[in-house]
Amino acid sequence: MQFRSMIISNVEVSPGYRRMRMTAPPEFPAARPGQFVMVRVNEAIDPLLRRPFGIFDVGIHTPAQAGATSQPYLEMLYRVVGKGTAMLAALHETDLLDILGPLGNGFEFGSSGEEKMIVGGGIGLAPLYFLAKELVKQSPVRLFVGGKTRDDILCITEFERLGVECYVATEDGSLGDSGLVTEALGKRLAASGNKPRIFACGPNGMLNAVAGIAAKWGIPCQVSLEGYMACGVGACLGCVTPGHRHSNETPDYRCVCADGPVFDAAELKWEA
Amino acid sequence: MKPDLSVTIAGLKLRNPVMTASGTFGYGEEFAEYVDLEAIGAFVTKGLSLKPRAGNPTPRIVETPGGMLNAIGLQNVGIDAFIEKKVPFLRSVATPAIANFFGHTIDEYAELARRLDAIPEVAGLEVNISCPNVKQGGIVFGTDPQCAFDVVSACREATIKPLIVKLSPNVTDIVSMAKSCADAGADALSLINTLTGMAIDLDRRRPVLANITGGLSGPAVKPVALRMVWQVARAVALPIIGIGGIMNARDALEFILAGATAVQVGTASFINPGAAQDIAAGMATWLEENGVDDIKSLIGALEV
Numbered sequence: 001m002q003f004r005s006m007i008i009s010n011v012e013v014s015p016g017y018r019r020m021r022m023t024a025p026p027e028f029p030a031a032r033p034g035q036f037v038m039v040r041v042n043e044a045i046d047p048l049l050r051r052p053f054g055i056f057d058v059g060i061h062t063p064a065q066a067g068a069t070s071q072p073y074l075e076m077l078y079r080v081v082g083k084g085t086a087m088l089a090a091l092h093e094t095d096l097l098d099i100l101g102p103l104g105n106g107f108e109f110g111s112s113g114e115e116k117m118i119v120g121g122g123i124g125l126a127p128l129y130f131l132a133k134e135l136v137k138q139s140p141v142r143l144f145v146g147g148k149t150r151d152d153i154l155c156i157t158e159f160e161r162l163g164v165e166c167y168v169a170t171e172d173g174s175l176g177d178s179g180l181v182t183e184a185l186g187k188r189l190a191a192s193g194n195k196p197r198i199f200a201c202g203p204n205g206m207l208n209a210v211a212g213i214a215a216k217w218g219i220p221c222q223v224s225l226e227g228y229m230a231c232g233v234g235a236c237l238g239c240v241t242p243g244h245r246h247s248n249e250t251p252d253y254r255c256v257c258a259d260g261p262v263f264d265a266a267e268l269k270w271e272a
Numbered sequence: 273m274k275p276d277l278s279v280t281i282a283g284l285k286l287r288n289p290v291m292t293a294s295g296t297f298g299y300g301e302e303f304a305e306y307v308d309l310e311a312i313g314a315f316v317t318k319g320l321s322l323k324p325r326a327g328n329p330t331p332r333i334v335e336t337p338g339g340m341l342n343a344i345g346l347q348n349v350g351i352d353a354f355i356e357k358k359v360p361f362l363r364s365v366a367t368p369a370i371a372n373f374f375g376h377t378i379d380e381y382a383e384l385a386r387r388l389d390a391i392p393e394v395a396g397l398e399v400n401i402s403c404p405n406v407k408q409g410g411i412v413f414g415t416d417p418q419c420a421f422d423v424v425s426a427c428r429e430a431t432i433k434p435l436i437v438k439l440s441p442n443v444t445d446i447v448s449m450a451k452s453c454a455d456a457g458a459d460a461l462s463l464i465n466t467l468t469g470m471a472i473d474l475d476r477r478r479p480v481l482a483n484i485t486g487g488l489s490g491p492a493v494k495p496v497a498l499r500m501v502w503q504v505a506r507a508v509a510l511p512i513i514g515i516g517g518i519m520n521a522r523d524a525l526e527f528i529l530a531g532a533t534a535v536q537v538g539t540a541s542f543i544n545p546g547a548a549q550d551i552a553a554g555m556a557t558w559l560e561e562n563g564v565d566d567i568k569s570l571i572g573a574l575e576v
């Protein structure tokens with residue numbers, strides 16, 4: 001659906017990263033973890049295209065004023081990387097945005113009771129909080145989160161509050177283990193001997209490594225991808241990613257927007 | 273009185289002049305949730321080839337000021353899958369569906385025109401001549417008047433359906449291209465296709481698109497498109513479908529004044545999936561507010 005949304009809050013959660021809460025229509029809370037929205041940051045033609053953002057959270061906002069009605073909301077966690085996100089960062093409470101969504105397929109939760117491992121790299125954490133919120137209702141959940149420095153480790157407290165056990169790794173060692181998050185994941189898998197289900201979102205290199213680890217241990221793994229997209233509904237074909245059977249003779253391109261953004265890692269073609 | 277927005281183009285009667293442009297509207301179905309397909313004049317499918325095509329590696333698109341570059345590489349399901357999987361949807365919509373297609377040899381073009389001619393759900397054909405001719409050293413059909421004449425003639429012989437030729441703007445003289453296509457038997461001309469451009473990532477010292485170059489579309493190209501529509505409309509007797517950066521009803525009406533009988537909305541559908549419908553509604557409002565009873569009275573009515 002397409003709707004006008006009013007910004008409720010837009011705050012920095014770490015240098016260069018912000019969390020925005022905005023109003024959503026009554027149907028919106030039916031969104032599934034892993035889905036995304038396309039946001040038009042202004043009405044002008046520059047920037048021209050919408051920007052895709054994972055849904056960080058959905059819920060019902062109850063204003064502090066007496067007698068005010070509750071309002072469904074959605075939240076986005078975003079990194080200020082370019083012109084569009086810089087404009088978003090400059091917006092304030094009560095500013096309006098044009099939003100398309102929820103779009104895409106969302107994560108499959110798997111069976112209840114089974115251990116879940118969530119792996120997030122930097123801003124890849126964006127769709128994983130909403131996921132964790134749902135998963136903790138049925139399973140023990142562990143979060144493996146990585147970044148270059150401590151500034152790239154976002155919203156850990158929120159995950160901990162859900163009862164999620166968090167493992168942090170930074171490349172410069174400024175928070176948690178020193179090294180890559182995938183090393184922490186590999187170590188934990190080796191130590192536990194369980195067959196958990198993995199959910200991952202982050203840079204391609206990290207996803208590639210996570211897919212490799214999952215394949216090695218023979219455990220199910222879903223990855224949420226990013227892509228340059230214009231439309232978000234499967235028409236522009238800008239955001240495609242090759243499926244595992246892809247070749248030029250037998251094309252197997254999947255749209256990140258309409259076929260994903262969540263894919264079974266085994267369904268994709270990974271660079272060797 | 274409600275103004276009359278209906279137009280006839282290449283023998284196709286459209287309830288209003290707003291069509292969706294090839295490559296920006298999938299095969300119709302993708303937008304069914306956002307657009308009342310029966311509130312627009314016609315829709316044009318993603319360009320079809322004989323065999324499925326993978327298209328280019330990514331990145332395939334990049335935003336530029338007031339526009340976007342795309343190098344999708346004509347990814348499509350191919351004619352067989354189109355017939356099997358996409359045509360049934362066309363049957364369910366009471367709006368003309370126009371099939372866009374392309375080839376790499378004249379024989380491929382003719383074969384596609386023949387196969388599309390046989391599909392009752394396809395109301396008309398739009399031939400994309402902005403492709404390299406592999407048998408003639410890769411010259412783009414649509415940039416050489418003789419090549420364009422030959423390919424359009426071959427398509428003309430292969431179909432009795434309305435035949436629209438989509439012109440490339442990447443030429444020195446758009447009018448001579450338009451005349452060649454008219455002489456070859458085109459029923460209508462649609463213009464413009466995207467303008468070839470590129471974007472560079474300075475810090476990485478690399479092109480942004482994997483294909484290096486791509487096609488520019490969006491509001492940035494509108495002045496070029498208007499100029500070309502105006503030039504062609506004055507020189508060729510065929511009806512014209514104006515395309516290029518149309519974002520709203522006013523943009524669309526400017527193309528009508530310049531000489532277009534209908535318009536196609538492309539990039540705007542990416543930003544607002546309901547754009548084509550909104551534009552058709554906005555045109556009706558403008559006509560009403562300005563006391564124009566019939567859109568046909570505005571075609572080519574530019575005062576110079």
